[in-house]
Amino acid sequence: MHIDLKTVKIDPLRQTFANVADRIGSDKPASRYQEATLGLQPDANFHYRPTWDPAHELFDPARTAIGMKDWYAFKDPRQFYYANWTMTRARQQDAMESNFDFVESRGLAASLPEDLKSTALHLLLPLRHVAWGANMNNFSICAYGYGTAITAPSSFHAMDQLGIAQYLTRLGLLLAGPESLDIAKQAWLKLPEWQGLRSYIEDSFVLKDWFMLFTVQNFVLDGLLYPLVYDRIVDDHLAMRNGSAVAMLTAFMTEWYEETAKWVDAQIKTAAAESTANRDLLSEWTRTWRERAVSSLVPVVTGALGEQAQVASDEVLGQFNSRAAKLGLSV
Amino acid sequence: MDMEASKKKLGLKERYNHLTRGLGWETTYQPMEKVFPYTRYEGIKIHDWDKWEDPFRLTMDAYWKYQGEKEKKLYAIIDAFAQNNGHLGVSDARYINTLKLFIQGVSPLEYMAHRGFAHVGRQFDGVSARIACQMQSVDELRHAQTQMHTVSNYNKYYNGMHSWRHWHDRVWYLSVPKSFFDDAMSAGPFEFVVAISFAFEYVLTNLLFVPFMSGAAYNGDMATVTFGFSAQSDESRHMTLGLEIIKFILEQDPGNVPIVQRWLDKWFWRGYKVLTLVSMMMDYMLPKKVMSWKEAWEIYGEQNGGALFNDLARYGIRKPKGWEQASIEKDHLSHQAWSTFYNYGAAALFHTWTPTDGEKDWLSAKYPDTFDKLYRPRFEHWEQQAKEGKRFYNGTLPMLCTTCQIPMFFTEPTDPTKICYRESDYKGDKYHFCSDHCKDIFDYEPEKYVQSWLPVHQIYQGNCFNPGVDPTVPGFDPLRAVLDYYHTNFGRDNFDFEGSEDQKNFARWHGDDAGGA
Ligand SMILES: [Fe+2]
Ligand SMILES: [Fe+2]
Numbered sequence: 001m002h003i004d005l006k007t008v009k010i011d012p013l014r015q016t017f018a019n020v021a022d023r024i025g026s027d028k029p030a031s032r033y034q035e036a037t038l039g040l041q042p043d044a045n046f047h048y049r050p051t052w053d054p055a056h057e058l059f060d061p062a063r064t065a066i067g068m069k070d071w072y073a074f075k076d077p078r079q080f081y082y083a084n085w086t087m088t089r090a091r092q093q094d095a096m097e098s099n100f101d102f103v104e105s106r107g108l109a110a111s112l113p114e115d116l117k118s119t120a121l122h123l124l125l126p127l128r129h130v131a132w133g134a135n136m137n138n139f140s141i142c143a144y145g146y147g148t149a150i151t152a153p154s155s156f157h158a159m160d161q162l163g164i165a166q167y168l169t170r171l172g173l174l175l176a177g178p179e180s181l182d183i184a185k186q187a188w189l190k191l192p193e194w195q196g197l198r199s200y201i202e203d204s205f206v207l208k209d210w211f212m213l214f215t216v217q218n219f220v221l222d223g224l225l226y227p228l229v230y231d232r233i234v235d236d237h238l239a240m241r242n243g244s245a246v247a248m249l250t251a252f253m254t255e256w257y258e259e260t261a262k263w264v265d266a267q268i269k270t271a272a273a274e275s276t277a278n279r280d281l282l283s284e285w286t287r288t289w290r291e292r293a294v295s296s297l298v299p300v301v302t303g304a305l306g307e308q309a310q311v312a313s314d315e316v317l318g319q320f321n322s323r324a325a326k327l328g329l330s331v
Numbered sequence: 332m333d334m335e336a337s338k339k340k341l342g343l344k345e346r347y348n349h350l351t352r353g354l355g356w357e358t359t360y361q362p363m364e365k366v367f368p369y370t371r372y373e374g375i376k377i378h379d380w381d382k383w384e385d386p387f388r389l390t391m392d393a394y395w396k397y398q399g400e401k402e403k404k405l406y407a408i409i410d411a412f413a414q415n416n417g418h419l420g421v422s423d424a425r426y427i428n429t430l431k432l433f434i435q436g437v438s439p440l441e442y443m444a445h446r447g448f449a450h451v452g453r454q455f456d457g458v459s460a461r462i463a464c465q466m467q468s469v470d471e472l473r474h475a476q477t478q479m480h481t482v483s484n485y486n487k488y489y490n491g492m493h494s495w496r497h498w499h500d501r502v503w504y505l506s507v508p509k510s511f512f513d514d515a516m517s518a519g520p521f522e523f524v525v526a527i528s529f530a531f532e533y534v535l536t537n538l539l540f541v542p543f544m545s546g547a548a549y550n551g552d553m554a555t556v557t558f559g560f561s562a563q564s565d566e567s568r569h570m571t572l573g574l575e576i577i578k579f580i581l582e583q584d585p586g587n588v589p590i591v592q593r594w595l596d597k598w599f600w601r602g603y604k605v606l607t608l609v610s611m612m613m614d615y616m617l618p619k620k621v622m623s624w625k626e627a628w629e630i631y632g633e634q635n636g637g638a639l640f641n642d643l644a645r646y647g648i649r650k651p652k653g654w655e656q657a658s659i660e661k662d663h664l665s666h667q668a669w670s671t672f673y674n675y676g677a678a679a680l681f682h683t684w685t686p687t688d689g690e691k692d693w694l695s696a697k698y699p700d701t702f703d704k705l706y707r708p709r710f711e712h713w714e715q716q717a718k719e720g721k722r723f724y725n726g727t728l729p730m731l732c733t734t735c736q737i738p739m740f741f742t743e744p745t746d747p748t749k750i751c752y753r754e755s756d757y758k759g760d761k762y763h764f765c766s767d768h769c770k771d772i773f774d775y776e777p778e779k780y781v782q783s784w785l786p787v788h789q790i791y792q793g794n795c796f797n798p799g800v801d802p803t804v805p806g807f808d809p810l811r812a813v814l815d816y817y818h819t820n821f822g823r824d825n826f827d828f829e830g831s832e833d834q835k836n837f838a839r840w841h842g843d844d845a846g847g848a
Contacts, residue, residue, distance in 0.1 A: 011842050012418065012487035017479070019496035035483055036476035040442055044500040045784045047513040047749040058516055059446070082473040083402040090399030093392045099572065132354035136453055139465060143450040148442075148590055155469050162462065163391035166350045173349065180339055181349055188354060202360040 012310075023072055036081035038072050040148035052136045063144045064211035066271050066278050071147030077232045077262050078153075085156045087236060089163070092252055099248040100170065108245040111176050116243045119304050123233065124250070125184030126194055128299075130225070131165035133201040137217040145208045151164045152262050153263060157218065160260070171249045193303070196296030199287075205285070209270065212285050219262045223323065226257040228297055233304045265327055272328035283329040290320070323326055334813040344497045346386045352381070355458035358566070367456045373519035376584035380457030381839045382578050386571040387463075394466060397564075405477060405561045412554040413484045416840075422550040423618035424837035425828055429546060430482055430555065431491035431681040432612055435570075436508045438478040439499040439541070449522045460579075462571050464524070471567040483552065488840075489833050490823045491681045498680055501795070502787035503607070503671075506736045509782060511520060511605050515598075517779070522594050526574045530598035530651075533573035535709050537631040538606050542577040542613045549619040551783060564750075593775070597767035599651030600768040604735035607668050614665035614694065615686060624696035625661045626684035632841065633658060638833045640716060653768040659744050662698055666706040671740045673713065674725040678810060680819060685714040704745055722827055725812060726789045732765035733780055739767045758782060 016023065016030035019039030024030060046057045056063055061071065068074075081243075082089075103109055112120075138158030144149040172180045188194050200221065207213045230253050239247050253288075272279040294317055303308040324331045341349075358366050370377070384747040411417070421427065448468035455461045486492040499505050514524040544559030580587050610624035622630075632654075640650045669683075676683040686694060691710065694702045716723050729738030744753045753764040757777045773780045787797050793802060796812045814821055823832050 010488065010836075013490070014487060014493055015835075016483065017486060017492070017496065018494040030483075036477050037545075039496055040475065040499050041446075042439065042443070042477075042509070044507075045506075045789075046517075047510045047784050048517040048779050048782045050517040051372075051519055051779075058513060061679075082469065082476050083406055086395055086401040086402055086473075089391075089395040093395050097392070128354055131358060132458075135465075139453040139461075139468070141448050143446060143453055151446070151449075152472055152478050153447070155465075155472060159391060159394075159465065161470055162465070163395070165354050166390050166392065169350050169353065173341065178345070178349060181353060185353070185356065189359075199360040202358045202366070205358065206364045232347070243431070254568070267499060 002150055005151050010183055016269065023070075029091075032083070033076070033077065033081050034081035036162075037076075037148050037152060038071055041146070041151070047291070059146060063146065064145050064209045066209075066211040066274075068271070070280075072149045073274070074147065074149040074267055076149070076153050077214060077260065077266050080153055080156055080263075082152075082156075085267055089160070092255065092298060093163075096167065097185055097305065100174065103245045103248055104174060108248075112175070112245055115240060116246075118242055120234075120238060120246045121172065121176055121184070121188070123229065123301065123304050124168055125180060126188040127186070127225075127229065128165040128168040128172075128181075129188050130197065130201060131161045133205070134161040134217055134222065135165065137204055137213055141210045142242055145214075148268060150214075157260060157263075160256060164256070167250065167252055171246075173250070189267075193299035196292070198298055200292055200296050212281075213266065213288075214264075215282060215285045216289045218260075219268055219324075220286055220292050222257070222291070223261070223264070223320050224293050224297055224313075225254065226261075227319065228301055228313060230254045232312050232316065237304060256321050265323070268324075268329070269327040279328055279330070283324075283331055286324055286329055286331050290317070338624065339408035343388070344725055347385065347390070349680070350390050351385070351462055352425075363456065364565060367454055367642050369454045369520055370456055373521050374590055375519075375521040375580060375587050377456065377499070378583055380460065382456075382582070383457050383459045383465065383751060384575060385459050386575040387568055387594075389466065401561050401564070402473075402477075403558055406480075408557045409477075409480055409484075409554055411555075412481075417554055418485055418488055419837070419840055420553070421552045424549040424833050425616065425618050425682070425684065426546075426552065427485060427489050427614050427833060428491065428681040429543070429616045429836075430485055430552070432491050432608060432616070433496055433543060433555075434478065434482045434486075434495045435502070435505055435680065438475055438482070438630075439494070440508055440512050441471050441478060443516060445469070447474060447512070448528065450516070451523055453528055453713075454520050456748075460576075463575075467528075467565075467572060470569070471566070474558075474562050474609055478560070478743050481554045483598040488836065490820060490831075491833075492561065493585075493820075494818045496634075501534070501786070502680060502817055503675075503678065503731075503790075504737075506731075506784065506786050507608065508605055510736050511601055512600065514779075524573075525580070525591060525594045526598040526601070528569065528573035529577045530569070530595060531602050532566070532569045533577075534599065534621075534636055535602045535606065536570065539609055540566065541631070543626060545621040546617045549621050568791055577643070578646075579742055581648065583606045583649075592648055595648065596652045596768075597772050597775075600653040600766075601735065603653065604765075604769070607664055609670065612669040612698075615669040615690075620690075620693060622660070624665045627698060628657065628661045652771070653766075656744055656766070656768070660741070662701040663705075663742060663747055666694075666698070666702065667740050667742065670706070671729070671738055672710060675738075675825060676731070677724045677726070678814065680817070680824045682831050682833065684824065684828040685710045685717065701747070717827070717829070723816050728790060731785050731787050732769050733762040733783055733785065734764055734769035736783065736785060737765055739763065739765050766846040778789060795824060 012132065015026060015079040016035060020030045020034050023038045023126050023262065024034060036302050041059055043059065044271060050058055060310055070197060135158045138154045142151045142158060145154060159290065169181060188198060204213060234247050234250050235254060268282060272282050296315055298309050298313050301312065305312055357363060364371065412593050445468050448471060452461050452464035455464065457760050481494060499509055518526065540559065544556060547555035547559060566838045577591065578589055613621065613624045613627065640648065672679050673683045693705055695707065713723050731738055739750060740751065741748045741751050751766060753767060753770040755762050755770055755774055762773060764773060792814055795816045796802065797816050800812050802809065820826060828834055
């Protein structure tokens, strides 16, 4: 007798794994995002204390002052797990590849006005080190954070920042060649206008509280830097002066910031909504680091914006403050 | 014009350097030792991180492109498998128990690898070394997640998978793989990469991956085969990284050699002990066998591993201690392991069984020196008892080795009829070991291993009962109470395959049951 197994109708015994069902109920199938995320991290009976941090367990909620009843309350509005993250980025990379091809094949690099090109290179190339710093910080968050819901997207975020550092590097190679990267690195290390930002980042490297680090890096610094550099300068200021080739080469950053800000907001909002104590901490961290970030960014963007730098930063700061307030922080 | 000319001349390697190591800088507002605080305490000396050779020059754009393609193909197959009841195409419902072992014991380690490589991907001082580890970190997350998505379909229809997360942190035999990875991750960053990238990924991975993936192929499990193959291209990157790491560390300073040698001795043995579970999977759990454990050890261990260590001799590295003992044990390992699980089949969260007559003959042929003499009589005895309705279940709990956490069932290397016991005294307590090598590992770092969360000790100390359970009430059944604490579906996740719900459902869904359609 032949049975077509494909058409046999059988009822499942259960819908999903217990670590997922515990959080979404056992009566419905789980999404790919949920099965890839919820309760994935070990949380009990670690065998040995880390020799590199004997005060804590391998995974330990006490590595941050933020407290959560359920660390899986953190949700990614993009519902990213590895597969849809990497497929999304592959599509964006395709578009970026055509942009680079377009700029190169049409000789747009050569036709950029010299002063504008120089402004763009002076501003953008040292930022590859800033993105690399953001990569390191997000791997700290992934490694020492608690719960896959926030640590897994942090590893994607870290790899994205490496991608951004590499797009900026390619921009330098395309517009001006390898020497421009060396010059930019010297600027990053030596020129006074970059030192505020470099010290901000180096100080962030040694922060031990991973949620503070999340706030300092992803919320505060990037929340001010991206709107200022990519919206105000690249997409507005440079584009209006025949510099849209630059905007094409940084299109990923603009799109990426818009997407990832939603994720960052969701994390801050969830943590702040959990308790007054969390809200107070997040507000305090934001206030402290926001002042530093703004005063580090003004000299950096002065090269491009001149006297308008302060005004533009104030505007961006105003937007940032209302964003913070909407997430429940008092800033 | 000059600029144009220099752009053309930029070689691939130089270009790659700009895209990677060029991103880093020496910090001055914070000292480098504070930015990278964990790479100095293990005694490993690195003089020049720039000597690191990037084993694969992969930038993020290419990474996203390749990986995105692979994921698209993989998920198309996972979807088709689920829609077409692909699980009914496997050779025999016994096969599904290997997937239970996989999701309980292996997938959680993929996740740990993700976090462990995130840690070293942040901590190594060298930019290129960090990037290589970071890519491995997200690859390992990929493995954990694709495994969840593949096994999810089986979990809907079969027992023994639903609470893998809860089990991995608690169940007696799962503390073997868990403690293995906790051990590596709680070590310093250099020991971690020697343990995982080299000793495990490079030396032993073929003994883990090949058996599971070819086992899946032989037994009609196309979903598992597909994620296995898809992961394989990541694995080859990870293996290359393992080799680069070991060469880099050894070449940096002669003082590193003895440290690395000790780690190789330790991690070979730790890894090999975890593979005990794989050996019994190959010889007993796969309905259609791929090759015996002994053959696998001969090819992937003795031949390939032997060649590798000959290669490393120029650095002053020798074969790990314990290598010879693994070869002596190849005739015994799987039989002793499966017998133990058969014994404790009430407390194992997959099904156990005695081999069929055909399987016993296969075992005799593969193990001519030991199976008929030592192990066949045991299985025939148990088979006879089961026929008489007295299926043997051991109601006590085994003593565990403090280091590898495997029950003390291994025999003396020189006498297969005598259990091997070793012990050490430390601060007034006695610790027990399955072997000389496990004892050595403990003796070198007792302050680490006294912390071991040994499941059997924990049970006897009363730490493995649900809140409110009173072990002093008359008729208290400790095994049952522990299984409740494990979140076992009693009678569905455990016991013999014969008569199990899995067996009945699989037959029914095939239309095989008596009087069926
Ligand atoms: Fe893996
Ligand atoms: Fe042992």
